[in-house]
Amino acid sequence: AQSVTQPDIHITVSEGASLELRCNYSYGATPYLFWYVQSPGQGLQLLLKYFSGDTLVQGIKGFEAEFKRSQSSFNLRKPSVHWSDAAEYFCAVGANSGYSTLTFGKGTMLLVSP
Amino acid sequence: DAGVIQSPRHEVTEMGQEVTLRCKPISGHDYLFWYRQTMMRGLELLIYFNNNVPIDDSGMPEDRFSAKMPNASFSTLKIQPSEPRDSAVYFCASSRQGTDTQYFGPGTRLTVL
Numbered sequence: 001a002q003s004v005t006q007p008d009i010h011i012t013v014s015e016g017a018s019l020e021l022r023c024n025y026s027y028g029a030t031p032y033l034f035w036y037v038q039s040p041g042q043g044l045q046l047l048l049k050y051f052s053g054d055t056l057v058q059g060i061k062g063f064e065a066e067f068k069r070s071q072s073s074f075n076l077r078k079p080s081v082h083w084s085d086a087a088e089y090f091c092a093v094g095a096n097s098g099y100s101t102l103t104f105g106k107g108t109m110l111l112v113s114p
Numbered sequence: 115d116a117g118v119i120q121s122p123r124h125e126v127t128e129m130g131q132e133v134t135l136r137c138k139p140i141s142g143h144d145y146l147f148w149y150r151q152t153m154m155r156g157l158e159l160l161i162y163f164n165n166n167v168p169i170d171d172s173g174m175p176e177d178r179f180s181a182k183m184p185n186a187s188f189s190t191l192k193i194q195p196s197e198p199r200d201s202a203v204y205f206c207a208s209s210r211q212g213t214d215t216q217y218f219g220p221g222t223r224l225t226v227l
Contacts, residue, residue: 044218106156
């Protein structure tokens with residue numbers, strides 16, 4: 001069965017500093033990988049996804065993520081964080097077959113300090 | 115595209131009452147998902163449908179919960195009778211395929227007193 005681990009429950013970053021959110025997955029084959037963001041009181045919004053091809057994926061709002069098969073990781077990065085990026089971030093993994101669906105991590109809450 | 119629509123956005127009810135949550139998926143999406151989000155348990159998949167047929171309901175917590183999808187543009191999640199521990203935000207999401215991008219609705223915040 002597939003699984004996702006987001007080891008950091010909370011992260012605080014100064015505005016303007018760089019950001020990296022960690023995501024590790026467990027799945028036997030090449031997975032589908034996603035990052036979603038949830039602002040307070042809102043639903044989840046897709047930031048980016050990886051299905052195949054280039055392992056460095058660009059998303060919305062200046063985010064990117066890199067798929068590293070050898071490390072089973074799909075970390076999310078942003079070079080300069082803005083106060084509006086404060087939100088909860090979810091990594092998700094899906095299997096490339098049949099009726100499988102997505103498995104979400106527990107989420108990482110990003111706090112942005114002035 | 116209007117996105118996934120959920121109603122109501124907020125629901126406050128008393129223990130023992132029946133609660134019905136509604137969802138309209140994005141047109142053309144064949145998969146519909148119901149999730150529950152709480153501080154303690156995070157985001158949990160309750161049930162999902164493919165072409166209006168329930169595929170996996172193993173996440174439904176107990177018999178008090180039921181979900182239906184009578185047609186491609188409407189689904190309900192019902193809790194009867196409701197209990198305080200059912201208080202949570204319930205999300206509906208839809209996608210074209212099971213492992214494709216899921217598009218989430220704004221959620222229904224349920225409070226059971």
